[in-house]
Amino acid sequence: MRIIAVDDELLALEDFEDTCRELGITDEIIKFNNPLDALSFVATNKIDIAFLDIEMPVIKGIELAKRIKAICPNTRIIFATGYGNYALEAFGVDAVDYVMKPYEPEAIKRAYNKALLVRDVVAENHVFIKTFGFFDVFVDGKSVSFPSAKSKELLALLVDRNGGVVNTEQAIAILWEGRKYDETVQSLFRKVLKSLRTSLEEAGIIDILIDNRNQRSVDKSKFACDYYDFLENGKSDRVKYFGKYMEQYSWAKDTENQINEIID
Structure with missing residues (x-):
């Protein structure tokens, strides 16, 4: 090196x-x-x-x-x-x-x-999603660019949910905390979702996103993820954990605390 x-x-x-x-x-x-x-x-x-x-x-x-x-x-x-x-x-x-x-x-x-x-x-890994430290997505070793910070955060939220479904209202409540759920913020969300789809399509990994009308999730079979590996292997995989999880997102603190409890 x-x-x-x-x-x-x-x-x-x-x-x-x-x-x-x-x-x-x-x-x-x-x-x-x-x-x-x-x-x-x-x-x-x-x-x-x-x-x-x-x-x-x-x-x-x-x-x-x-x-x-x-x-x-x-x-x-x-x-x-x-x-x-x-x-x-x-x-x-x-x-x-x-x-x-x-x-x-x-x-x-x-x-x-x-x-x-x-x-x-x-x-x-062909597609690797890194959650320990700061959240990032890599395709064949190269980081994926997200022109919209909110679109990247939306993907992070879906990854954090570990394959679980997130509906529009739930996503808005987290991405725009405290914001009234009205047509204006719903329009913002639609733009963010469109931007996310564009970024994933350009990276050739649109198949990681499952989008069913009002519900979104990720297809865990389409990528590797340090967080998912940790959940599967537990303490034996702790060397990959740097003490921080999706550090740029305040809502990720709950998951970080859960990881720390597993390690402790």
Whole structure:
């Protein structure tokens, strides 16, 4: 595998590489202290993991991650930060983990192992839906784009229901919490559903969605999912669980608590 490390602090780059070697990580590590140089490299070279400092001049780490993912969608992003308040935003750009500065070997080891796990699970399945951490959908290892955030959230809700049926009123109550159930919000829902269908059709996976008039669900036989694997295997599959479930959706907290109860 090939790892790039990007940090404007040379000492931090050396510290990262030294820590990796001490941990027995033998992958190729290419260091950049200029984000623009890193982008030029990514444009012509395949990389597997990008270890990015968030606070850098010229290009911030989060923006750099977005540009790297645009060039190489399968890159696993790990952020380094001295500021805990960046954590949620970091995961918001599909990062597998973040580590705090100064570096702790165990934190780097944890992040590296997560990157390996996500890569391997995604590669093994034609369609893989990731719920641990942030919710994402992969087809042949490439993440599916959802132009509408609500359409992605609707799919997440259906996946969370584990094959169970969700009707229009139930979906609206969750996706637009507190909103009056009227024609306006029903019209919004129809647009979201249409957007979801379009995204799935473009990805070639429309068959995962079961749409029967007022009721929707997912066909669990059409994809692999870390949450479903966990439910089937229980504690023996806990290595795939990172402590968070569909982290971008507040309504998913109940399921996360249930998972934590199983583990505890």
